[in-house]
Amino acid sequence: MDFADHVKEIERVGQGSNTGRDAIVVESWRRCLDTYQLDPAQAREAVIVSQTRLREHRQQAEDLVHIARSGLERLYRQVAEQNYVLLLSDRQGVTVEFLGDPSFNNNLRKAGLYLGSEWAEPRAGTCAVGACIATGEALTIHQTDHFDITHTPLSCTAAPIYDTQGTLAAVLDISLLSSPILKASQNMARHLVSSTVRRIELANLMASSRHDLVLRFAGAPEFLDVDPEAAISVDGAGRITGMTHGGARLLAASRGLDWRRPELLIAQPVTDFFEAGLDELASLTRASLPQNRRIAVRDGSTLYAHAIEPQQRTVSVPVARPSRQQPAMSSLGGNVPAVDELRRKVTKLASSRLPILIQGETGTGKEYLARIVHTVSGLSGRFVAVNCAAIPEQLIESELFGHAPGAFTGALAKGRKGLVEEAQGGTLFLDEIGDMPYAAQSRLLRVLAEGEVLPVGGSVPRRVDFRVLSASHRSLVDMVAGGAFREDLYYRLNAAVLTLPPLCEREDLPWLLEQLLEKHGTEGRPLRLSGAARLLLLHYAWPGNIRELDNAIAFAAALCDDGLVEVTDLPDQLSGMSAILGEDSHQADLRAVLLTCKGNVSEAARRLGIDRTTLHRRMRRLGIDRPH
Numbered sequence: 011m012d013f014a015d016h017v018k019e020i021e022r023v024g025q026g027s028n029t030g031r032d033a034i035v036v037e038s039w040r041r042c043l044d045t046y047q048l049d050p051a052q053a054r055e056a057v058i059v060s061q062t063r064l065r066e067h068r069q070q071a072e073d074l075v076h077i078a079r080s081g082l083e084r085l086y087r088q089v090a091e092q093n094y095v096l097l098l099s100d101r102q103g104v105t106v107e108f109l110g111d112p113s114f115n116n117n118l119r120k121a122g123l124y125l126g127s128e129w130a131e132p133r134a135g136t137c138a139v140g141a142c143i144a145t146g147e148a149l150t151i152h153q154t155d156h157f158d159i160t161h162t163p164l165s166c167t168a169a170p171i172y173d174t175q176g177t178l179a180a181v182l183d184i185s186l187l188s189s190p191i192l193k194a195s196q197n198m199a200r201h202l203v204s205s206t207v208r209r210i211e212l213a214n215l216m217a218s219s220r221h222d223l224v225l226r227f228a229g230a231p232e233f234l235d236v237d238p239e240a241a242i243s244v245d246g247a248g249r250i251t252g253m254t255h256g257g258a259r260l261l262a263a264s265r266g267l268d269w270r271r272p273e274l275l276i277a278q279p280v281t282d283f284f285e286a287g288l289d290e291l292a293s294l295t296r297a298s299l300p301q302n303r304r305i306a307v308r309d310g311s312t313l314y315a316h317a318i319e320p321q322q323r324t325v326s327v328p329v330a331r332p333s334r335q336q337p338a339m340s341s342l343g344g345n346v347p348a349v350d351e352l353r354r355k356v357t358k359l360a361s362s363r364l365p366i367l368i369q370g371e372t373g374t375g376k377e378y379l380a381r382i383v384h385t386v387s388g389l390s391g392r393f394v395a396v397n398c399a400a401i402p403e404q405l406i407e408s409e410l411f412g413h414a415p416g417a418f419t420g421a422l423a424k425g426r427k428g429l430v431e432e433a434q435g436g437t438l439f440l441d442e443i444g445d446m447p448y449a450a451q452s453r454l455l456r457v458l459a460e461g462e463v464l465p466v467g468g469s470v471p472r473r474v475d476f477r478v479l480s481a482s483h484r485s486l487v488d489m490v491a492g493g494a495f496r497e498d499l500y501y502r503l504n505a506a507v508l509t510l511p512p513l514c515e516r517e518d519l520p521w522l523l524e525q526l527l528e529k530h531g532t533e534g535r536p537l538r539l540s541g542a543a544r545l546l547l548l549h550y551a552w553p554g555n556i557r558e559l560d561n562a563i564a565f566a567a568a569l570c571d572d573g574l575v576e577v578t579d580l581p582d583q584l585s586g587m588s589a590i591l592g593e594d595s596h597q598a599d600l601r602a603v604l605l606t607c608k609g610n611v612s613e614a615a616r617r618l619g620i621d622r623t624t625l626h627r628r629m630r631r632l633g634i635d636r637p638h
């Protein structure tokens with residue numbers, strides 16, 4: 011379909027004709043024409059917000075992104091081979107998290123599939139994120155369903171993420187730059203996105219309901235403990251305090267209410283919706299088999315339920331908030347030779363103020379190490395981290411070096427300091443330095459060589475004094491050879507090199523695991539692992555390195571009962587492995603305990619808190635022999 015036909019079709023729909031599009035598309039086109047007064051004949055470039063606004067949006071979405079990350083990364087791994095990119099946008103439609111193949115960066119950025127792109131309907135016209143925000147439904151906006159001709163090559167599928175109070179909090183989207191003609195090709199994508207959202211909402215509800223009883227529901231007992239469809243939280247007085255979107259729909263359906271009106275559900279007595287008292291609901295714990303945990307809903311249907319007791323906590327700490335403290339040298343790793351060697355190097359280099367290039371795959375802890383270097387160096391200024399890949403190309407110079415008064419139309423009249431000056435007396439950490447555009451590389455080189463920064467549009471340089479650390483997961487040497495990275499800048503940045511190994515090579519994995527169990531536990535009470543969960547965590551290949559491990563533990567912390575992480579609380583890519591091990595989790599748990607006790611049944615029974623006869627009976631039932 012060419013441009014003129016596309017505009018004509020939108021105009022016909024605006025005049026009330028039916029052109030065979032889905033109702034959801036027709037309604038969005040009408041909103042674009044009537045409410046936002048957009049002109050289909052005028053193509054608009056994708057809008058990318060400034061780095062400063064992006065930072066604000068990301069900060070607001072931080073908790074959610076942290077909880078969502080494990081789900082996002084898993085989804086991305088499932089779809090990346092088909093060339094999908096993944097966006098998480100906040101409720102204003104601003105992309106706050108992005109996962110995509112960096113080799114397509116330029117095309118993706120142009121298409122608006124990037125960090126900071128703004129996808130609200132009034133800005134971008136009909137698109138999946140915008141229509142999802144407007145309707146609250148999961149949907150696909152395929153090619154010419156888009157209002158704006160700029161976006162018609164794309165096929166985008168999005169699902170809303172609701173917070174525990176039933177308000178739309180974010181949108182998860184997967185998009186293709188080019189796609190098969192048929193819209194039906196995206197049905198699987200919708201299914202994948204929706205199930206990821208379900209798990210993210212469940213993790214979010216678990217993380218925010220530590221004092222409340224959580225009830226999870228499924229239509230079939232087999233899925234209850236592994237992939238519940240809905241969940242709600244209930245306080246000690248039996249009132250509903252939170253819900254996943256599935257939970258909202260379930261509650262609303264049980265009384266013939268509208269799920270879009272969460273105020274009719276939140277704070278209502280749970281007994282209004284189920285044929286059961288609070289005590290009865292609270293008794294539906296894992297102590298009884300899933301098939302015995304049936305519960306009658308007020309609309310006459312039957313569900314299976316799983317009650318998770320509130321966790322006893324004295325201080326309320328949001329479990330999902332990442333620590334903002336500067337890590338100390340001791341937190342670099344366990345006492346193994348490779349880490350000791352790294353520690354020795356860091357101690358020597360930290361006080362020298364030499365520029366250090368930190369190398370390592372993504373998620374190996376490059377920024378974490380940079381923070382340690384900053385702590386150890388004792389510099390009095392701030393640690394300022396800049397992700398060069400996240401700043402749109404046209405803004406990178408003004409973000410880094412600031413701009414002089416009136417340098418841009420619409421820019422602040424007073425001018426603004428850049429991030430380089432914010433690092434005055436401290437450390438500037440340039441992450442993904444390989445993504446810095448060539449022109450900005452030249453300016454950075456001048457700053458480093460002369461100790462002066464010249465703001466964009468300015469004529470008077472200002473003196474700066476800071477330590478520069480940089481990192482890249484790409485090989486800068488190759489980039490220099492290919493002419494994409496300035497050789498002279500490369501030599502300025504890598505006066506010294508620190509290399510972080512991938513997680514699968516780290517001998518201190520058990521130590522790291524303990525740190526993260528402590529980090530994601532409640533105050534003074536680290537998370538605990540079942541034997542099988544520990545085995546899986548120690549044997550998994552960890553393609554995503556420490557970040558993936560960190561996310562997996564954050565995810566498990568949100569899902570687990572009473573601080574004990576079992577196999578079913580781990581992200582799917584791990585819990586799936588238990589089938590590979592060929593054992594159910596009880597069997598693997600017992601086996602692990604027996605192994606650690608070197609087959610001593612009395613000791614194993616003591617650790618499990620049961621007597622020896624019971625342990626022998628369980629071993630017989632599960633077909634386990636004593637290890638020799």
Ligand SMILES: Nc1ncnc2c1ncn2[C@@H]1O[C@H](COP(=O)(O)OP(=O)(O)OP(=O)(O)O)[C@@H](O)[C@H]1O
Nearest residue numbers: 341342343371372373374375376377378556557560
């Ligand atoms: N030694 C460590 N101990 C505990 N947590 C760590 C350690 N190293 C890294 N982490 C955690 O792992 C996660 C990833 O670390 P970081 O962001 O530093 O990785 P990165 O290599 O900079 O990633 P990217 O290449 O994507 O920028 C963070 O949540 C960080 O807190």
